[in-house]
Amino acid sequence: xxxxxxxxxxxxxxxxxxxxxxxxxxxxxxxxxxxxxxxxxxxxxxxxxxxxxxxxxxxxxxxxxxxxxxxxxxxxxxxxxxxxxxxxxxxxxxxxxxxxxxxxxxxxxxxxxxxxxxxxxxxxxxxxxxxxxxxxxxxxxxxxxxxxxxxxxxxxxxxxxxxxxxxxxxxxxxxxxxxxxxxxxxxxxxxxxxxxxxxxxxxxxxxxxxxxxxxxxxxxxxxxxxxxxxxxxxxxxxxxxxxxxxxxxxxxxxxxxxxxxxxxxxxxxxxxxxxxxxxxxxxxxxxxxxxxxxxxxxxxxxxxxxxxxxxxxxxxxxxxxxxxxxxxxxxxxxxxxxxxxxxxxxxxxxxxxxxxxxxxxxxxxxxxxxxxxxxxxxxxxxxxxxxxxxxxxxxxxxxxxxxxxxxxxxxxxxxxxxxxxxxxxxxxxxxxxxxxxxxxxxxxxxxxxxxxxxxxxxxxxxxxxxxxxxxxxxxxxxxxxxxxxxxxxxxxxxxxxxxxxxxxxxxxxxxxxxxxxxxxxxxxxxxxxxxxxxxxxxxxxxxxxxxxxxxxxxxxxxxxxxxxxxxxxxxxxxxxxxxxxxxxxxxxxxxxxxxxxxxxxxxxxxxxxxxxxxxxxxxxxxxxxxxxxxxxxxxxxxxxxxxxxxxxxxxxxxxxxxxxxxxxxxxxxxxxxxxxxxxxxxxxxxxxxxxxxxxxxxxxxxxxxxx
Amino acid sequence: xxxxxxxxxxxxxxxxxxxxxxxxxxxxxxxxxxxxxxxxxxxxxxxxxxxxxxxxxxxxxxxxxxxxxxxxxxxxxxxxxxxxxxxxxxxxxxxxxxxxxxxxxxxxxxxxxxxxxxxxxxxxxxxxxxxxxxxxxxxxxxxxxxxxxxxxxxxxxxxxxxxxxxxxxxxxxxxxxxxxxxxxxxxxxxxxxxxxxxxxxxxxxxxxxxxxxxxxxxxxxxxxxxxxxxxxxxxxxxxxxxxxxxxxxxxxxxxxxxxxxxxxxxxxx
Numbered sequence: 001x002x003x004x005x006x007x008x009x010x011x012x013x014x015x016x017x018x019x020x021x022x023x024x025x026x027x028x029x030x031x032x033x034x035x036x037x038x039x040x041x042x043x044x045x046x047x048x049x050x051x052x053x054x055x056x057x058x059x060x061x062x063x064x065x066x067x068x069x070x071x072x073x074x075x076x077x078x079x080x081x082x083x084x085x086x087x088x089x090x091x092x093x094x095x096x097x098x099x100x101x102x103x104x105x106x107x108x109x110x111x112x113x114x115x116x117x118x119x120x121x122x123x124x125x126x127x128x129x130x131x132x133x134x135x136x137x138x139x140x141x142x143x144x145x146x147x148x149x150x151x152x153x154x155x156x157x158x159x160x161x162x163x164x165x166x167x168x169x170x171x172x173x174x175x176x177x178x179x180x181x182x183x184x185x186x187x188x189x190x191x192x193x194x195x196x197x198x199x200x201x202x203x204x205x206x207x208x209x210x211x212x213x214x215x216x217x218x219x220x221x222x223x224x225x226x227x228x229x230x231x232x233x234x235x236x237x238x239x240x241x242x243x244x245x246x247x248x249x250x251x252x253x254x255x256x257x258x259x260x261x262x263x264x265x266x267x268x269x270x271x272x273x274x275x276x277x278x279x280x281x282x283x284x285x286x287x288x289x290x291x292x293x294x295x296x297x298x299x300x301x302x303x304x305x306x307x308x309x310x311x312x313x314x315x316x317x318x319x320x321x322x323x324x325x326x327x328x329x330x331x332x333x334x335x336x337x338x339x340x341x342x343x344x345x346x347x348x349x350x351x352x353x354x355x356x357x358x359x360x361x362x363x364x365x366x367x368x369x370x371x372x373x374x375x376x377x378x379x380x381x382x383x384x385x386x387x388x389x390x391x392x393x394x395x396x397x398x399x400x401x402x403x404x405x406x407x408x409x410x411x412x413x414x415x416x417x418x419x420x421x422x423x424x425x426x427x428x429x430x431x432x433x434x435x436x437x438x439x440x441x442x443x444x445x446x447x448x449x450x451x452x453x454x455x456x457x458x459x460x461x462x463x464x465x466x467x468x469x470x471x472x473x474x475x476x477x478x479x480x481x482x483x484x485x486x487x488x489x490x491x492x493x494x495x496x497x498x499x500x501x502x503x504x505x506x507x508x509x510x511x512x513x514x515x516x517x518x519x520x521x522x523x524x525x526x527x528x529x530x531x532x533x534x535x536x537x538x539x540x541x542x543x544x545x546x547x548x549x550x551x552x553x554x555x556x557x558x559x560x561x562x563x564x565x566x567x568x569x570x571x572x573x574x575x576x577x578x579x580x581x582x583x584x585x586x587x588x589x590x591x592x593x594x595x596x597x598x599x600x601x602x603x604x605x606x607x608x609x610x611x612x613x614x615x616x617x618x619x620x621x622x623x624x625x626x627x628x629x630x631x632x633x634x635x636x637x638x639x640x641x642x643x644x645x646x647x648x649x650x651x652x653x654x655x656x657x658x659x660x661x662x663x664x665x666x667x668x669x670x671x672x673x674x675x676x677x678x679x680x681x682x683x684x685x686x687x688x689x690x691x692x693x694x695x696x697x698x699x700x701x702x703x704x705x706x707x
Numbered sequence: 708x709x710x711x712x713x714x715x716x717x718x719x720x721x722x723x724x725x726x727x728x729x730x731x732x733x734x735x736x737x738x739x740x741x742x743x744x745x746x747x748x749x750x751x752x753x754x755x756x757x758x759x760x761x762x763x764x765x766x767x768x769x770x771x772x773x774x775x776x777x778x779x780x781x782x783x784x785x786x787x788x789x790x791x792x793x794x795x796x797x798x799x800x801x802x803x804x805x806x807x808x809x810x811x812x813x814x815x816x817x818x819x820x821x822x823x824x825x826x827x828x829x830x831x832x833x834x835x836x837x838x839x840x841x842x843x844x845x846x847x848x849x850x851x852x853x854x855x856x857x858x859x860x861x862x863x864x865x866x867x868x869x870x871x872x873x874x875x876x877x878x879x880x881x882x883x884x885x886x887x888x889x890x891x892x893x894x895x896x897x898x899x900x901x902x903x904x905x906x907x908x909x910x911x912x913x914x915x916x917x918x919x920x921x922x923x924x925x926x927x928x929x930x931x932x933x934x935x936x937x938x939x940x941x942x943x944x945x946x947x948x949x950x951x952x953x954x955x956x957x958x959x960x961x962x963x964x965x966x967x968x969x970x971x972x973x974x975x976x
Contacts, residue, residue: 082801157800223803232804236796241810245818265840266833273825280818287814295788329841412942414864415856420940421889558845560852564939569845600933602903603894614893614903676903 004152008081008467010368012094016074017361017368019102021451023066024357028444030059035437038588039430041621049113051621052588053547057124058112063349064122064212066105071357072216073097073140076163078364079223080147083157085471089146093139100136104129115545116186119580120201122208123177127188130178137174141167148494152471154479155491158239162219164498165247169211169505176509177204183642184635187541191646194575195262198583199255203512206254213348214316215247217356218285221313224360226292228305234291240487242284244504249278251508256327259336260557261583262572268329270512275327282320289313304379308359311387315351319344334409337553337587339429340401343394350390350443358382358450365454371461378453386446392439400432409561417564422590423617430619526573528702531648532695534636534662539692541639542685543582546623553584554593554696567594567697574700577648589620596698601669602676604690626686631666633659633683665691866943868923874951879944883952886945890937899957901966904934907953908960913970921950 037043037052044050081088088094107129111117117124125133144167148156156164177200180188192200226233233239255263255271290313293300300306322344326335335341366373373379407425410418419425479485479492490497532540543549556562558569570593575581599607603614608626611618637655644650666682669690673680680687794806832838839847859865874880888897891904899907910916913932914924925946928936937946 079801083803085801153800155798157803158805159800223801226803227801232791232795232806234806235808235810236805237807238810238814239805260841268841269829269832273828277818277821277825279821280814284814287811291808414859414942415852416942417939558841560845560848563849597930598933598935600903603933606903616893 002473003470004473005468005470006087008469009077009088009091009094009465010463010467011465012088012091012098013074013078013364014368014463014465015098016070016077017365019098020067020070020074020357021361021454023062023070023105024447025451027059027062027067028440028447030055030062032437032440032444034059035433035440037621039433039437039619041619044621046622046624048115048546048623048625051546051623053550054113054115054117056550057117057121057547058109060122061108061112061124062105064208065108068213068349068353068357069101071353071360072166072212072220073101074364075220075224075360076144076216078368079159079220080144080163083153083159083223084147084151085153085469086147086151089143089150093143093146097136097140097143100132100139104132104136107132111186115547117544117547118180118188118190119544119547119549119582120177120190120197121205121585123174123201123204126186127178127180127182128185130174130180134171134175134178137167137171141171145494145498152474154475155488156494156497157222158233158236158243159219159222161239161243161491161497161501162215162222165243165501165505166211166216166219168498168501169207169215169247169251172502172505172509173204173207173211177201181642181646183638187635187639189639189642189646190580192579192581193646194578194581195264195572197579197581198258198261198575199263199267199512201581202257203251203254203509206257207251209345209348210250210253211247213353214250214282217316217353218246220356220360221285221289221309224356224363225289225306225309225313228303228309228359228363229293229296229299231292231294231296234288234294238284238288242281242288245281246278246284247501248504248508249274249281251505252512253278253327254512256332257585258583259327259329259332260559261555262570262575264572267512272327272329274508275324279321279324282323283317286313286317286320289316302376304373304376304383305359305363307380307383308355308362311383312352312355312359315347315355315390319348319352322347333557333559334405335401336557337585338401338405339397339432340405341586343397343401346393346397347390350386350393354443355386358386358447361450361454365457366461369458369461369463371457374453374456374460378449382446382449382453385442385449389439389441389443389446392442393436394439396432396435396439400429400436403432404429408565409559411561417561420565422565423615426588426619427617524571524573525576526571526700529574529576529699531577531643531650533665533691534640534658535665535688535691536695537639537643537692538631538633538636538662539688539690540582542626542689543692544580546626548592549582549584551584551586551588551620552590552592553587554591555583556591556593556697562591566591568700570697571700574697577643579643579646579648592693592696594697596694596696597701600676601672601690601694602678604693605673605678605680605686608686608689626689627684629685630683631685631688633662636662866947868919868926871918871922871943871947871950873918873954874947875955879948880952880955882945883948883950884956886941886949887952887957890941891949896962896964896966898960898962899953900962900964905969906966907957908962908965909968910972910974911968911970912973916954916973918947918950918954921953922946925950 033043033050034052034055037055041052044052044055048054077088077094104125108125111126111129112124116126118126123130144163148160148164179191181191182188190197222233222239252274253271255267256275257271259268259271261268289309293306293310296306300310325331326340326344335344362373362379404425407419407428412418479489481489490500554570556566556569563569599614605627607614608623610622610624611620636658640650640655640658644654663682666687669687670680670682791806791808794808796805796807798805832840856865894902894904895907896902901907905911905913912920914920914929924934925941926936926938928934928938941949
């Protein structure tokens with residue numbers, strides 16, 4: 001048998017590993033900052049670029065796509081070569097992938113703090129960046145599939161099944177959700193509106209969690225955990241079962257983000273039942289991980305790498321039990337819009353993604369630098385500080401979520417809301433916010449220990465960019481296709497495997513998307529709901545720019561407690577002109593769907609200048625620049641035209657009249673403000689924002705009045 | 708035989724997609740839509756069961772004893788570590804070996820249990836339709852609340868704009884002051900001098916100066932002027948107390964920086 005000699009590429013795994021450490025520090029630092037901003041609103045230092053609304057997407061994007069993303073790539077580039085017994089398909093593609101991805105991250109950071117955003121969660125980046133992401137992602141895919149095609153192993157190992165699923169599904173999700181109509185170089189509108197946009201967004205959003213935070217990490221687990229424990233994987237059969245059921249079922253579960261919303265009931269129910277069915281497929285991964293450690297638990301005591309893996313996999317199991325539970329409508333009624341949801345997410349991100357990444361880095365960096373870990377003790381300290389950090393993060397947020405939700409729902413004996421003032425329910429949980437930020441700081445400190453420890457490790461070792469390896473070439477005699485060996489056959493065919501994965505994930509997607517079109521023609525229309533005026537549209541874009549939807553929902557659920565607090569519950573037909581939808585997913589502040597005409601123009605003016613003037617004790621940051629910045633009027637005709645292209649019924653030629661209409665309405669509002677003694681300028685952003693806020697949720701009242 | 712089954716399974720998917728496509732074109736009415744959705748839901752559930760079953764049965768070498776139910780839910784235990792050599796598969800990837808332990812029976816039981824539950828859930832709510840969906844749940848909740856309110860009204864526990872009178876009880880006025888500071892001061896000024904809202908200390912009133920007028924203005928708000936509705940936030944007692952506080956304690960004082968008068972002049976009572 002002739003043995004072939006070749007070299008593993010260690011250079012790009014190294015670069016990705018360094019990038020994940022760097023972006024990890026950035027993402028966590030921003031996270032700690034915004035955690036403190038929630039109770040010290042002045043921490044944005046009075047400047048627009050550092051408000052909570054803009055930093056929150058920066059934190060999520062940096063954590064998901066920069067920290068976790070680079071960790072995935074580091075792990076994949078290292079492990080894929082070794083389970084395939086070959087070098088990566090192309091060094092050039094690796095290079096484009098690495099630098100392209102870093103460039104995208106930098107572009108994301110710059111645009112997000114500048115208020116350039118589509119407002120769709122975890123898909124906030126504007127269209128030029130979206131295109132760049134699609135291109136770089138495909139480069140990654142070609143590089144990965146190419147490597148698998150030229151492998152020297154007969155079969156594809158389970159880790160790579162998950163890598164393939166990651167590539168295929170993220171590509172489909174990203175492209176599907178980012179279909180938007182460009183208005184200017186850095187502004188676009190989602191082609192979907194209202195309920196449909198919400199459904200597509202959460203089909204994406206939920207599966208970004210599934211296929212960016214879950215499947216790639218299961219793949220990494222299947223390589224790094226048995227390697228570090230030096231134990232065989234517990235059950236190959238279980239791998240097959242949980243892999244296919246996981247990717248098939250996950251894709252359907254998105255609507256559980258929209259329970260009790262204006263989404264049709266049947267779609268909500270599908271979200272619920274598929275989430276419940278997802279419980280065991282998720283736990284299959286946890287079982288295979290933890291049971292692989294059978295006979296190696298003594299090593300866990302000494303080895304910090306295994307410690308991180310154990311807590312990581314356990315956290316995965318916890319959050320994938322919590323997820324289905326939160327998808328039950330009665331639990332969701334309590335938990336949605338509260339801190340319970342970020343708590344759930346952070347069990348996954350801090351525990352599963354963070355700890356798996358740390359374990360992997362502690363294992364891989366010494367391998368790449370041909371040395372031993374500088375200090376096991378420091379790694380163990382990191383482990384304990386990190387674990388304590390997670391506990392101090394998550395428990396207060398569970399507590400505050402349930403507390404606040406119960407306060408929102410409580411009635412007095414006279415049938416009135418016990419806490420009608422929303423602020424009261426916020427101030428109640430401030431102590432929890434403080435503890436949470438301490439938890440985050442602990443976790444961040446742990447990461448700094450990792451930086452020091454790995455820096456020292458790299459210092460004492462010497463990096464080997466090209467690692468010698470040898471293997472027997474791939475035996476290309478075809479695998480027999482016989483009973484009980486079907487999966488073995490599929491595993492030997494890269495493209496067949498990829499195609500089947502595509503089928504499994506697209507079926508769920510299509511069956512949900514096709515009825516979405518059905519929904520389009522069957523949303524009960526409301527005659528009195530009209531398109532926004534040019535000034536209101538401009539105000540809506542300012543609302544998006546300042547990311548008001550980070551803290552304020554626009555969706556009143558059909559509960560007595562919400563209808564009493566905010567007004568009539570939200571109907572699907574009210575959102576037909578909303579490109580994109582702005583329902584939000586968290587109520588750090590009150591819902592705004594029915595805020596229109598509730599307060600005077602002057603109230604809003606003073607409230608934006610300093611919320612504490614109108615609402616003493618409020619934790620909302622000040623927005624004084626809205627009173628100073630000139631409104632962007634030039635883009636209005638283009639925006640009107642774009643909206644019409646998307647189906648909003650502005651009359652033909654209206655764009656020519658739009659600026660005049662805008663100025664007329666702006667003058668009315670400015671006059672009203674001047675009558676109240678405010679020296680208002682009709683050309684400022686604040687006027688447009690007031691116009692939008694005063695319009696919100698009022699169309700439906702006209703219909704009631706007409707009746 | 709087996710190939711035949713896979714073929715059927717693929718056909719099912721294609722049928723489903725074509726079926727839904729024709730519906731899209733049809734743009735059907737609401738009634739046919741709900742039937743369609745019921746059918747689709749049933750198909751989807753069926754589809755899920757088939758996929759799970761296929762994956763399960765065709766997972767590599769399901770070599771446990773027995774047939775059918777026993778094959779899937781049989782109780783044999785995973786290998787002990789000593790005898791796991793027997794279960795090692797004959798391949799390795801970069802030194803990683805795989806065992807072929809059977810899937811724990813409880814795992815299968817819960818997995819298929821949730822699938823059955825899911826089917827039952829969908830059928831209960833959307834095919835048979837006996838479960839309350841959210842609009843019905845809401846209607847029930849509101850009906851119960853309305854009944855409670857009626858009961859309270861008839862018991863006389865609720866004051867309204869017709870029955871309200873000025874209170875001069877010091878305790879009530881004190882509580883009125885608290886309500887004022889918490890809810891009204893931001894707009895009407897801490898001393899009632901007016902700010903966003905009108906001055907409450909002068910003799911000019913926009914919506915009347917009778918306790919019943921004040922009660923009504925506070926309770927229902929004045930949308931056009933930016934006065935919020937307080938009905939849902941303040942109890943009738945609170946509204947009476949704060950209205951009385953305004954009339955008894957604030958009105959007629961001369962605070963600094965008063966807002967210019969608005970509304971009509973009412974002679975002091």
